[in-house]
Amino acid sequence: MTDVYQKYDLKKVINASGKMTILGVSQLAQPVIDAQKFGDEHFFEMSELINKTGHHLAKLLGAEDAIVVNSASSGIAESVAGLIGRGSMYHVYHPYDSRFENxxxxxxxxxxxxxxxxxxxxxxxxxxxxxxxxxxxMCRPEHIEMMITDKTVAVMYVKSHHAVQKSMLTVQDALEVAHKYDLPLILDAAAEEDMQKYIRMGVDIIIFSGAKALAGPSSGLVFGKRQYIDWVRLQSLGLGRAMKIGKENIMGLTKAIEEYLQNGPENGESMKQRLVPFLAGLNEVPYVEAKQIQDGAGRDIYRASVVIKPESPKNAKVVTAELKSGNPAIYTREYRSNEGIIEFDIRAVDTNEMQAIVERLHEILDE
Incomplete structure (x- = not known):
């Protein structure tokens, strides 16, 4: 099927940016593809499939209940809607009605x-x-507390490398404030790796992307307290209809989570070992200084951080643009390119692709 690139005039991609939606997020393992195929080829009573796969996953995770949804984004929208409506069928059909003031x-x-x-x-x-x-x-627990009113339905916390990390209250801090006022905590943990940590902590609604760390198909998982998951599930009859998920992706994510809980993702030590020759190659490129760094949000993920030296004829922004313009297109983590720093996430990069990255950097930066 490699001729698909030629058929549609598409560039091949080396994904050194991580689990990114713009690149299709993850590569699926064969057992996950097989589960999707089974879903594709068979019929189900969809409400039963959704309910029973959710119950199955909740049992594996130690949660009260769970539901497979279209994406982490839809998980946010449906969770919020569920908390506002609190099981009201009138709300399901009229989710923006002014009578729901909270x-x-x-x-x-x-x-x-x-x-x-x-x-x-x-x-x-x-x-x-x-x-x-x-x-x-900064945000401290008292900053959350002072914003609570009688119109508050939930506190939300986003656990992400995109978010501000310094001077930020912890998930536990936010949970304690929420529960002090009998409010649920919604946790957007889309790209997190430990699926059970927040259950043990007592978080009420936890949202994961199915396609990021879990290496499943396009999907999401919402899990946590049974009452809240029931309210989320009800949204499939309302605004969630526009976010429905197919049977093949329900089966695929369920299998991906089973595999994930059994085998886990690549660990940090493995990444460190694979980075050694890659960093050595990068440091032979003119105007490049490369070192190993850990993920900014503290996850067990290690990357190559490349500084493009000030005397380079091309700055980091130009370098990332030229990396993407080739074929294969090489995508990096360019959040800090304005500071002269480019990061390479190797989770989906093999040895040959690492060599291709080094060679392309030579082409761009060799005088």
Whole structure:
């Protein structure tokens, strides 16, 4: 099927940016593809499939309940809608009706991020109203607490490398404040790796992307407290209809999570070992200084960080643009390119692709 690239005049891609939606997120293992294929080839009573795969996954995870949804984004919208409606069928059919006055979702300002769309867009789709707490450079528990009113329906926390990390309250801090006021905590943990950590902590609604760390198909998982998951499930009859997921992806994600819980992702030590020859090659490129760094949000992920030296004839922004313009297109983590830094995530990069990256950098930077 490699001729698909030629058929549609598509460039091949080396994905050194990580689990990114713009590149299709993940490569699926064969057991996951087989599960999808079974879903493709058979019929199901969809409500039963959704309910029973959710119960199965909840049991594996130690949660009260779970539901497979279209994506982490839809998980945010449907969770917010569920908390506003609280099981009301009238709300399901009229999710934006003014009679539902309690719509405030408290979110730390430094976590109102754009991950491809702003967090607040999905909260608004669910009918919620974002109330930002704290400041761009800090949020403490008291900042959350002072924003709580009788219109508050939940506190939300975004656990992401995109979010502000310094001077930020922890998930546990946010949970304690929420529960002090009998409010649920929604946790957007889309790209996190430990699926059971937040269940043990007592988080009420946990949202994972199916296609990121879990290496499943396009999908999401919402899990946590049974009452809240029931309310989320109800949204499939309302605004969730536009976010429905197919049987093949339900089967695929269920298998991906089974595989993930059994085998786990590549660990940090493995990444460190694979980085050694890659870093050596990068440091032979003119104007490049490369070293190993850990993920900014503290996950067990290690990457190559490349500084393009000030005397280079091409700055980091130009280098990343030229990497993407070739065929194969080489995508990197360019969030800090304005500082002269490019990061390479190797989770989906093999030895031959690492060599191709080094060779392309030589082409770009050799005088």
């Amino acid at each position: 719509r405030e979702i408290i979110l730390p300002k430094g976590q109102n991020i754009d991950y491809g769309t702003p967090e607040e867009v999905m909260i608004n789709v669910g009918g919620g109203k974002v109330v930002e707490a704290g400041y761009a450079n």
